[in-house]
Amino acid sequence: MARVVGGIGTSHIPQVGVAYDRKLQETPEWKPFFDGYLPAQAWLERMQPDVAVVVYNDHGADLFIDKMPTFAVGVADSYPPGDEGWGARPLPDAQGDPDLSWHIVESLVESEFDPMIAQELAVDHGFLVPMNLLWPKAWPVRVVPIAVNVLQHPVPTAARCWKLGKALRSAIDAYGKDQKVVIIGTGGMSHQLHGERVGFLSRTFDNYFLDKLETAPQDLTQITRRDYMDKAGAEAVELIMWLTMRGALDAEVKRVHRFYMTPVSLSSAGLVVFEN
Amino acid sequence: MPETYDDIAGTYVYDGRMARKGYALSKMAMSLAKKENREAFARDEDAYLDRYKLTAEQRAAVKARDYAKMIALGGNIYYVFKLTALTSGMKMSELGATQAGMPHEDFLEKIRKGIV
Numbered sequence: 001m002a003r004v005v006g007g008i009g010t011s012h013i014p015q016v017g018v019a020y021d022r023k024l025q026e027t028p029e030w031k032p033f034f035d036g037y038l039p040a041q042a043w044l045e046r047m048q049p050d051v052a053v054v055v056y057n058d059h060g061a062d063l064f065i066d067k068m069p070t071f072a073v074g075v076a077d078s079y080p081p082g083d084e085g086w087g088a089r090p091l092p093d094a095q096g097d098p099d100l101s102w103h104i105v106e107s108l109v110e111s112e113f114d115p116m117i118a119q120e121l122a123v124d125h126g127f128l129v130p131m132n133l134l135w136p137k138a139w140p141v142r143v144v145p146i147a148v149n150v151l152q153h154p155v156p157t158a159a160r161c162w163k164l165g166k167a168l169r170s171a172i173d174a175y176g177k178d179q180k181v182v183i184i185g186t187g188g189m190s191h192q193l194h195g196e197r198v199g200f201l202s203r204t205f206d207n208y209f210l211d212k213l214e215t216a217p218q219d220l221t222q223i224t225r226r227d228y229m230d231k232a233g234a235e236a237v238e239l240i241m242w243l244t245m246r247g248a249l250d251a252e253v254k255r256v257h258r259f260y261m262t263p264v265s266l267s268s269a270g271l272v273v274f275e276n
Numbered sequence: 277m278p279e280t281y282d283d284i285a286g287t288y289v290y291d292g293r294m295a296r297k298g299y300a301l302s303k304m305a306m307s308l309a310k311k312e313n314r315e316a317f318a319r320d321e322d323a324y325l326d327r328y329k330l331t332a333e334q335r336a337a338v339k340a341r342d343y344a345k346m347i348a349l350g351g352n353i354y355y356v357f358k359l360t361a362l363t364s365g366m367k368m369s370e371l372g373a374t375q376a377g378m379p380h381e382d383f384l385e386k387i388r389k390g391i392v
Contacts, residue, residue, distance in 0.1 A: 195286045
């Protein structure tokens with residue numbers, strides 16, 4: 001049977017992808033940030049997951065507001081890097097797991113989640129930056145991308161994203177193949193990229209979020225979307241995607257690693273690794 | 277009851293009101309995710325903008341690369357960011373600085389000091 005071995009929450013700052021492509025990891029500016037991911041890489045090396053379910057959002061690479069799905073599940077054999085406006089990054093396609101993807105889709109619909117089903121999906125920094133940070137050399141896992149609309153309101157509630165995580169866990173638990181699965185929730189942390197409030201950052205809220213995510217995650221599902229935006233910046237509503245990850249884990253988890261830095265580019269950067 | 281968030285100062289929550297007002301602008305900006313469109317835009321900006329039903333105000337904001345204005349007129353930040361790739365290129369923090377109307381270094385100093 002398939003087994004969820006743990007979960008990772010991480011921000012997905014686009015400038016990190018630029019630094020990765022330019023090989024700036026060892027420069028004084030970037031080394032402290034990239035080094036924050038070493039314990040997560042070591043944990044993944046130890047756990048050897050077969051599959052990563054990556055909960056992320058598209059920022060205008062392949063999905064647009066002409067028809068924006070609230071949730072979308074990729075069911076493809078592979079996922080190419082998308083062009084966000086600067087040309088596609090020089091990265092390999094991520095290898096999919098269509099059997100597991102379709103199983104997840106079937107199970108989600110039984111659980112009354114009705115995602116868009118994507119036979120073709122190009123992925124952007126929301127997906128690729130976490131993959132670069134967690135597996136900096138090659139990607140030894142197959143992936144199931146789950147895209148969440150956090151760009152055009154109304155975006156789903158925090159509670160809804162948590163329930164999606166529960167439904168995802170049920171789906172994986174019922175999957176017949178002997179596979180180890182890691183769940184990755186991406187986005188945030190505090191940041192606001194637009195308007196007169198551009199540059200707003202909150203170390204206080206971010207650390208509250210990281211504390212609660214570990215020990216009392218359901219408290220975070222009660223925070224309104226308005227309050228995420230007010231307390232952590234408008235674009236930090238992306239944090240709701242971390243709740244899908246946490247919802248898919250056991251109630252009690254072991255924290256393997258936690259890392260936080262602000263500012264990085266125009267955002268706060270966070271990372272947590274939880275083991276089931 | 278739908279949530280209300282208009283009381284968050286300096287913030288343009290990208291909801292149905294903004295997405296309707298700015299649809300053509302966002303659509304034009306999103307089109308720049310394709311190389312052939314970036315090339316067409318670079319070749320003849322006016323002809324390229326003629327393809328989209330921008331208001332006169334939106335068109336002027338695009339031509340002036342006035343990102344703060346584009347946001348206020350319904351452009352989504354992630355889509356209008358693509359316009360920066362057409363000129364010299366910009367980091368997200370530089371896009372922040374230009375919206376704030378400040379030199380980049382001053383803006384970075386301001387956000388570091390403003391962390392709560």
